[in-house]
Amino acid sequence: MAAPMVRCGILLARKVLLPQHSLAGKRCLLSAAYVDSHKWETREKEECHLADLASLMDKTYERKLPVSSLTISRFVDNISSREEVDHAEYYLYKFRHSPNCWYLRDWTIHTWIRQCLKYGAQDKALYTLVNKVQYGIFPDNFTFNLLMDYFIKTENYKNALAVVFEVMMQEAFEAPSTQLLSLYVLYHCLAKKTDLTWEEERNFGASLLLPGLKQKNSVGLSSQLYGYTLLGKVELQQGLRAVYHNMPLLWQPGYLDRALQVMEKVVSAPEDGKLCKEALEVLDRALKVLTAPAPASSEEQPQEGEDSQGSGNLAEQSDMEESEQSRLPQYLERFKALHSKLQALGKVESGNLLTLTTQLVKEQLPTCEAEDIAAYEQKLQRWHLERVHLIQREQEQREKAKQEHQARRGAKASA
Amino acid sequence: MARKKVRPRLIAELARRVRALREQRERPRDSQRYSLDYETLTRPYSERRLPARAWADVRSESRLLQLLGRLPFFGLGRLVTRKSWLWQHDEPCYWRLTRVRPDYTAQNLDHGKAWGILTFKGKTESEAREIEQVMYHDWRLVPKHEEEAFTAFRPVSEDTVRSVPYPPLLRAMILAERQKNGDTSTEEPMLNLERTRIDPWDYPRKQEAKRKAKGTPV
Numbered sequence: 001m002a003a004p005m006v007r008c009g010i011l012l013a014r015k016v017l018l019p020q021h022s023l024a025g026k027r028c029l030l031s032a033a034y035v036d037s038h039k040w041e042t043r044e045k046e047e048c049h050l051a052d053l054a055s056l057m058d059k060t061y062e063r064k065l066p067v068s069s070l071t072i073s074r075f076v077d078n079i080s081s082r083e084e085v086d087h088a089e090y091y092l093y094k095f096r097h098s099p100n101c102w103y104l105r106d107w108t109i110h111t112w113i114r115q116c117l118k119y120g121a122q123d124k125a126l127y128t129l130v131n132k133v134q135y136g137i138f139p140d141n142f143t144f145n146l147l148m149d150y151f152i153k154t155e156n157y158k159n160a161l162a163v164v165f166e167v168m169m170q171e172a173f174e175a176p177s178t179q180l181l182s183l184y185v186l187y188h189c190l191a192k193k194t195d196l197t198w199e200e201e202r203n204f205g206a207s208l209l210l211p212g213l214k215q216k217n218s219v220g221l222s223s224q225l226y227g228y229t230l231l232g233k234v235e236l237q238q239g240l241r242a243v244y245h246n247m248p249l250l251w252q253p254g255y256l257d258r259a260l261q262v263m264e265k266v267v268s269a270p271e272d273g274k275l276c277k278e279a280l281e282v283l284d285r286a287l288k289v290l291t292a293p294a295p296a297s298s299e300e301q302p303q304e305g306e307d308s309q310g311s312g313n314l315a316e317q318s319d320m321e322e323s324e325q326s327r328l329p330q331y332l333e334r335f336k337a338l339h340s341k342l343q344a345l346g347k348v349e350s351g352n353l354l355t356l357t358t359q360l361v362k363e364q365l366p367t368c369e370a371e372d373i374a375a376y377e378q379k380l381q382r383w384h385l386e387r388v389h390l391i392q393r394e395q396e397q398r399e400k401a402k403q404e405h406q407a408r409r410g411a412k413a414s415a
Numbered sequence: 416m417a418r419k420k421v422r423p424r425l426i427a428e429l430a431r432r433v434r435a436l437r438e439q440r441e442r443p444r445d446s447q448r449y450s451l452d453y454e455t456l457t458r459p460y461s462e463r464r465l466p467a468r469a470w471a472d473v474r475s476e477s478r479l480l481q482l483l484g485r486l487p488f489f490g491l492g493r494l495v496t497r498k499s500w501l502w503q504h505d506e507p508c509y510w511r512l513t514r515v516r517p518d519y520t521a522q523n524l525d526h527g528k529a530w531g532i533l534t535f536k537g538k539t540e541s542e543a544r545e546i547e548q549v550m551y552h553d554w555r556l557v558p559k560h561e562e563e564a565f566t567a568f569r570p571v572s573e574d575t576v577r578s579v580p581y582p583p584l585l586r587a588m589i590l591a592e593r594q595k596n597g598d599t600s601t602e603e604p605m606l607n608l609e610r611t612r613i614d615p616w617d618y619p620r621k622q623e624a625k626r627k628a629k630g631t632p633v
């Protein structure tokens with residue numbers, strides 16, 4: 001009787017030990033120095049009681065007066081448990097719907113994401129990020145990197161993908177570290193999933209395009225090609241408006257044309273940029289899929305034209321789609337010619353996109369990280385100075401208000 | 416005829432002030448005035464239907480603050496265009512945002528006011544002013560990676576003749592007039608051909624001037 005219990009105990013103990021080993025062996029993209037929260041923990045913050053701040057904010061909102069950004073930043077600074085994360089979320093929502101919504105500070109947003117990750121509320125962080133219109137959470141690239149790395153470490157690629165889509169919506173692909181991390185996440189997810197809905201294709205296309213435009217190497221060029229292909233596919237199947245509505249993309253038609261222009265640029269460029277075989281195959285498949293069911297799609301289009309209100313707007317759109325459809329055979333020919341030229345010049349990279357990206361990440365990430373960490377330290381200093389300035393201004397205003405109040409009381413007493 | 420002395424009506428004055436304060440406090444916000452029912456395309460506040468030419472645009476495009484609510488700092492420094500300008504003019508026409516004041520009573524922060532610097536058909540103004548027709552469903556955001564290509568504009572040089580000599584009879588008459596008045600200047604009288612600049616029909620007008628022209632309520 002005792003032996004099985006002991007065995008269970010040993011198994012349980014082993015199970016408890018295993019997670020530690022598995023985390024240590026997991027793929028960590030960002031180095032420990034980057035993710036280290038020591039500098040952030042040791043920053044100077046004001047010790048305030050959360051209940052006092054909460055009651056102050058409630059009173060201010062009742063009197064319909066604006067709440068200062070210092071109050072909300074103090075609240076988020078002093079979070080110390082999971083429930084307080086929920087309270088802070090409520091107050092962030094209220095601040096966003098108050099007259100001072102523009103003034104939500106960068107350090108408040110950074111602190112909010114850090115606190116969520118510290119207290120295990122990463123889903124909450126993601127939820128506030130996705131509903132950024134309601135909460136006003138617009139992190140900078142360092143915070144985005146932290147959040148993405150956390151999700152990559154915990155193998156939660158679905159959430160990491162959601163973060164990448166948010167970066168794309170905000171067009172925040174400035175830092176090379178963000179670009180590399182997001183390309184890694186995107187190719188990882190694309191390798192797993194094959195059939196995507198048109199919204200996912202559009203999001204993937206845009207998120208591959210924007211960092212691809214910044215990276216000047218074969219991974220960047222292949223990402224541009226892949227992105228343009230997916231967007232061109234959505235354009236021809238769902239219409240141009242479906243591509244650019246609520247997305248940071250241009251409203252000019254011809255995304256497949258731009259994909260072919262990328263190929264032409266690589267062919268004619270003297271540098272060493274290569275295009276991946278995988279991306280070229282995707283373009284080939286997309287063109288074939290779009291040219292194959294030609295009678296079916298042309299039957300659908302006149303039907304759509306009748307259903308619509310027959311206004312000039314939609315007639316123009318169907319004109320554009322029909323012109324794109326008619327150019328598809330030309331695109332196919334151009335693609336075949338360019339493909340053979342690329343192969344002749346030896347500019348076709350036969351490696352897998354994911355392996356290439358991982359290699360690039362390993363090579364370039366340390367240098368980018370060092371730059372980012374230096375920039376972050378400078379930012380911390382700047383935030384500290386701004387905070388001190390704001391606190392000073394608040395104190396001056398309070399003293400002035402007190403003096404005015406006393407003067408008024410004195411005048412009333414004497415009168 | 417001396418008028419009888421009017422005693423000051425203090426309560427009426429107080430009532431007037433209270434009424435003004437209440438009007439200020441309960442004024443309809445942008446989100447109420449410009450809210451729209453997308454099924455019947457009527458504005459619930461004024462019970463009016465939108466003009467027929469706007470129906471297609473209302474369904475497919477978005478208001479300016481709807482686009483800006485999704486951007487950090489409400490899209491300061493970004494470029495925004497209007498679809499009607501894109502369809503009407505070839506040259507780049509856009510606003511570069513300098514200040515945004517969203518209406519905080521709106522649920523999705525998609526109403527409000529914005530200020531910016533206008534570039535219409537390639538010519539940039541020098542000062543920021545309030546953006547007109549912010550509540551129209553007509554706005555598009557220019558993506559950051561397309562900004563350069565969008566704003567590239569090569570101005571076509573106008574080679575119009577500025578001024579031209581007068582016909583001979585008129586010239587003789589002007590010179591005779593000059594002689595009669597004792598004016599001994601010998602410069603050639605020139606006829607000015609510069610046209611008064613007429614803006615295109617969709618050039619944004621000044622919002623401040625529009626508001627002042629309403630007049631004081633009695």
